Amino acid sequence: MRGPICAVFAGAPAHRARAGRTLRALRLAGLDPLDLTAAPPGAAAEVLAAGPVWLVRGGAWPLHGEPDPFPLPSDTGLPLCAFGAVLAPFDASAAGARGADPDAAAWAELLRATGGDLSGAAGARRARGGRAFAGLGAGSGAGLGPELPRAASVYLDAPLAAGVAARLRAGEALDAALRGELGARRARVRVVRHAPLDVCDDAAPRVAQVVTSLQQGGAERIALDLAAELPRRGVRARVYAVYRPTRPTFAAPPGTVDLADTPGDREARFDALARGLAAWGADLAHVHLLDAEDLARLAARGYRPLVTVHNAAAGWPPGLARLGPGEAALLVACARAVEVELAACALPAPVRTVWNGIDLAAAGPPGPAGAARGGAPAEAAAAWRRRLEIAPDDLVLLAVANPRPQKRLHLLPAILAAARTALAAAGDVRAARLVIAGSASPRSEAALAAEAEIRREADRLGLRADVRFAGAVSDVAGLLAAADVLVSPSAYEGLSLAHLEALAAGLPVVASGAGGTEEIARESPAMVHLPLDAAPERFAEAIAAVGCRGARGRPAAVGGGREVVARHFSAARMAEGYTRLYPRAIARNRGARRGDGLLLVTNNFTTGGAQSSARRLLLGLAAAGVRGRAAVIEEQPEYPTPGRRALVAAGIPVLAVPPPAEIEPTEAVERLLGAIDEDPPGAVLMWNVIAEHKVLLADGLLDVPLFDVSPGEMYFASLRRYFASPRRGLPYREPREYGARLTGVIVKYAAEAALAAEVLGAPAHVVPNGVVMGARPPAAAAARPRGGRLAIGTAARIHPHKKLGDLLAALRLAAPRLPPHVLRIAGGVERGAEAHAEELRRLAEGLPVEWVGELSDTRVFLKDLDVFALIAEPAGCPNASLEAMAEGLPVVATAVGGMAEQVDDGATGRLVPPGDAAAFAEALVELGGAPGLRARLGAAGWERARERFSLERMVADYMGVCLGGRGRARP
Template identity: 40%
Template sequence: MSHSRSLSDPEPAKQASIAGFALVFGTDPRRPWLKARSRRSLEAAGFALSQEIAGPGLLLRAGCVLRSPDSFKIPPLLEGRPLVAIGLPPSGEWSDFHRKHGGDYSGELPPPLCEWHSSPETLQARLKGEALPSSARIVHWSALDLAPTDDRLAIYQIVTSLQHGGAEKIARDLAEELPRHDVAARLVVLGKPHRTSLDIPPGTLDLSHLRRGERAGMLAKHAIAQGADILHVHLTDAEETRTLSKSGIPVITTVHNSREGWPRDWETLQPNDVTILLACSQAAESELRSALPNLPVRTVWNGIRPNEFPETPLPPNDSGFILACVANPRPQKRLELLPAITAAIRDELAARGINKPVELLIAGETSPNLADATASRELVDREAAKHGIDLTWTEGKVPVREVLAKAHALVSCSAHEGLSLAHLEALSSGRPVIACDTGGTRELAWSNPSMSLLGAKATPQQFAKAIADAFLAPPPSAHKLVWRDFTTPRMAERVARFARQAACRVEKGATLWFVTNNLSMGGAQSSLRRLAKSFHAKGHKVCVALLQEYPEHPTAGRTDLLDHGIEVFVPPPAGIIGPQEAVDLILTEMTADPPAAVVFWNAITTHKLLLADSLPFTPVHDISPGEMWFSSFERTMENPPPGLPCREPRDYGRLLKSFVVKYGREAERAEAIGASVKVIPNGVTLPDQPRRRTQIEGALVFGTAARISPQKRLDELIEAFRLALPDLPACVLKIAGGVETGAEECAKELQELSNGLPVEWLGETHDIGSFHATCDVFVMISDPAGCPNASLEALASGLPVIASDVGGASEQVIDELNGRLVPARDVPAFAKAMVDLAHDTSKRDAMSTAAREHIRQHFTLERMTNDYLRLFLPDAI
């Protein structure tokens, strides 16, 4: 029933002059794009959003959008009774209700979706789920009807035209693939093609009939009316991109070429114009970072569907060789070099005693409307005639798959490149590729013997030698390598992830997120707990995500943080779910609780790489615990996660705001990461009074606190104690620490090694101060070590420390001042230091005073907290 019949009541009515206020309800903090979608629709209709209910207003469920916001008019007000006007969705419960009751409603209503209320009381009643008063008039008002939407993120894939070309294929493939990644996608074509058009998918929005100056504005209005959450543009120039961004819908763009091939005025874009830039290659990302340093950028490698380019056997070469090039004639492709290269191949083969013809096959289409394309084609033909080359142009009439099946190799002379689909298609087909080392081509050559790179100024003879080698001794097929990193599904998965981040972006988060493996025993975990509690005590919100704990089995460290009011998020642990699944769960939580910064604190390398890559709008800091960080990182870099453009240390460094090391000597090594390096040592609480034994009664006590693990080298400590024992007074070695998971055999061996010695195994201790109070000297042999907390805590208690010179120990233990520092792995030297201190009470007393003063000056918890606060939350200082 139309609204004219629904409001045919003879009671007097008056039309409001403005739309009034609107309230969006049913918001989901983990899907904030739904509220943003509705907000844009309401603003286009003239409403002002408010959380206060005052006067007539509109109630809209998050995710719903008005079908025609531009032409919206509020219903006329009725005198003497409240009016509730209902907007109908295309389908669902309300549509069924409307078919049953007509446009004048009564009885129990379905839950609200879109309702205009003339009375604040009826609006409040609907929000509370209460029945409306019998005096209320409830009608359908078609101007409030809703466009079809769902709760998935909705992305428009926008391309300038749909013709044969790499960028155009990418846009089309993304529109088809993104729905498999829980994203609603629609392809939008802005202009007419210059070459043969690609197949147009059903549902494509074709705006090519509009004038160039109109199409971006019309698209922006359409996108708001249809509830688009992201506009993903391909090949649009700066002007059109800016016009689209004025819609308020986040704009992301894929940059498909090196800087020479950027769209017009692209280098003038500002942060308000684009939410994030997606580079087709790491080489393109590097250029974007240089030219547009204020815009977030990530690499999303181009991808193909390898099943569309299956590996096929190389054709026989009895009658000669076919050299293929897949490129449309344009100056940057430098196709005019190919005839000379083909002639040089012929000569190279002849010099090797092989007299067979070489045919040049170019799979490309000349755009008659582009003068430079026509000129390029004519130049190639002239060069072919000059060199007597058998040249065939397909002009787009032969599928690339068939071209590659005929070819023995693919060649490319392109002067600049993004990441060539032709290269991917050839490699997937099992064909060797010989190409100039331009743009992202090097990224395809990683661990890939089928890819031969030549300098951009390589001579025809250099090309000929490489191609002749490929003809006569074909390298192994790279089909599986393409499957690993460069597929359409991997590309779409990354686009979907960055689109979600763009749609969920907030101006500034408030929570400091730490990501760590676990909160069980260990120095790194102790430092994190101290820091998190210190931040929390200063009024900063903290959340900790754990990668290796079971949600249902909290560790003592997790319980400690929870008891202090600090939130902890625990997804299923690594091994139960994969790294990407864990990262996606953490990202979802971060969407609901936006981070001011994210800090990796002794976290699994693979998870760190994936998470840092997925946070283009958030400062990310990595805290190195010492040698183990670098060894773990190097192992992961040998086989990085598939599809992730992170193959060397600086690839990761570009994702970081800072890289923190805990002692000065590590800073130089950290420079290789490429991020800003900061040195922040650990800090501990300084007790009011020393906690060492003040009077020795009975045996002298050497103590150490270390979890039972091979890397703690307790075997060397026991051996040093054995060597020292004949020269020591009555003494005992006390070892406090629990057995690390997986180190049970190590613990058994250490027990056997200590048999017959005055060694006491105390197990895990939760009161380190009480342990220190039983000791006279603290001893520590550990490898690797960063800035060990065990020695800091002992120094704070006033214990002289004997330590091996590993990691940051030399910055804690100043030899002969507050302890003894001995060369690493020198067990006899360690034993001698134990003997020396055991027989010199006055030296131990002097070292005790110096130990606490050294902590006071350099290693307090307050100093550590303030250093990290300045780094993570500079505005809070």
């Protein structure tokens, strides 16, 4: 006989986002849950009609993990409804993390009042004066009757399930259907709490740090620091150590799960790990150092991990370069250099970079050796020097690394010898000593051999007495305070924590340029990186340069190292980066739904050429049967701009994310990404988006084609400004690193395509703006009457960038030779440009100029003109000139940007050099006195606009580029 059905439901988007933890936990309990979180009511009705059914809300996970948690039929013979209580997880009160599900408190109150017999819950609660309880799902007004808390776990026997199914078919939502069915039956139903159905729930993401062991090493330190830092950012964290350590270990934080003594083989060990993750309610396993076979084991048990790659390719865990499909949700490199190597492998998982970071508090304050000032750093430095029998004035070269071939520590004695020679040549009488902190794993022959080679080299060079082996060191901060220079000759690296700790301590670093070393050096002058094959003498020169100081204190040049670490390489910055990526990996594990249509992201829909083109595109897509939607990041959600209101009125959804003045860019982008998860598009267009927001969006968006649309030269200016001072801790330091995240860049005119490809390194597509075509103009021989004056017009916002002063200067030169005329200037004054508007009015004194102001209908304005004039700067593909051409007007414009592609000089209008008022005046005079010429040019311009610049053509081009398979897959 078939047992009850188990199904997972969602009452809100947050439940869908967290449903993965629920489905995995139920499967690992031996059940076969159905995912109804995105199912329409009809599909859910079919499931319930086949009841009995256990409904579990997305995000909740069973407390007991039993394969048969279902209640027996009621002895009363009444239909049975059994609730599982919502209980708070043990770590719900972790400092800094978001609180557990609020229903836990409501259930605790109810159980105290009723003892678990919920049939009389209303009377018991009222007697206690308790509050009303919400019902199934998310709404505050949704109740299962006033007496029951919101349901996260409920069992319905077959009659009740059938009744709820009937209500679903009638169009009721699931929560309302359950509430209605119980309310209708009232005394004819048995309602109880059944403890095996109890669940925990948690609104916070729950991410397990899974590491091979807690032996002392950089990756292990990263896992522990993340476990400590993530709760401050609203993420629950717990450490799982899979294997037995082979060298001294770090202290395990509270709650650590140690699987080293798990009986059985590796399969049994990973069975235990998966059960532990399910019992804890993990959303994601963040894995460190596991090999590809173990990653596959974890993925096969439902926990496709986020994998941090801690080293360059030569140091990757076995099999990582051959990772199979479905074995990782996301690969995260510890440095951009490591990401480049991962990308070269073309692995079947997205790759991102989060720079390693260190705990600045644990690193201690900067405390130079021999410092005149007192305090803890100086005392620790003196204590270490005494312990290692090093004189206060000796120059100490320090290496912090566990001996193994990667670290090339055997080169250090020769570097010490060369440094002594360089110091003597510089007249520095100090004795140079070498201290090596780290321990070789006794189980590793390679590590033991690497340590033995260091000793042989010291003996060969007669330096045994000058080399100190400090062994495994817990007080690294104290040892750094005792040193003068950190030296690191590694053959390959990820992004060294030892380098960061030295910089944070105010210590200069001389290192081979392996892995992420150059990325640190780019931020800090205290990091000197040398070629991988640098001779000991090169190291010695650098050591002598950074080690030269007076009798006391380190050189001031290295004093900013700690600030650089705090800005980009702290544990807090690292946790911030992972906090951004965790929801992306969790969503990816839920399974990608096929995208539909286009999402256009823009700053706002206020007046402007770029915004007008965006609105036209969205409306044109709708007319072509393509689903378009938009998101804005600079508009107040409750105060829509007219452009946004018009789109909504046309049936085009627009998500308004609170503007930068109200929320951080990271939060704004996370809300946008969450909306994309709920309703994935076929492609995303970034259209005039703040640079920081679009870099964050490119970093976070996975598996969806992403295009950046350039409106012209202002686009490149905004990129230059951003990358001159990029976001702290975000590892994109030049436009091409950002461009690597794009499927393509779309430019508005052909001349810009080569520049875009060079700057961004992404495929460039040319899609000019498109406009709605007006009626075909009269034949050339029948110039339209315009009244008594020649009407010259322009449309531009009043702003210094628009260079309307140049147009006024040209008109003043042309006026004596023009027939009676007027210049009409349409456009509102931009905020902050009021003084400029006054200056333009002074420049226009004595000229026939009319200030039209903001336009509600451009076409009405254009119909009363004879000539359209435009100072086409800054360079782009102006809509104003295209709209004029679409109405059959000849155009006089400066030859910048896309104007040469819009206007065929002498055939559809006139182009003149920028900044040449006399040439512009000549063009105005030429057209002003020749009605037939104006008519011929206007008619030819209309044809050119119809062929190349129509709205239909623009829409078709965007559909082809973004949805037609052209371009490249996103990395």
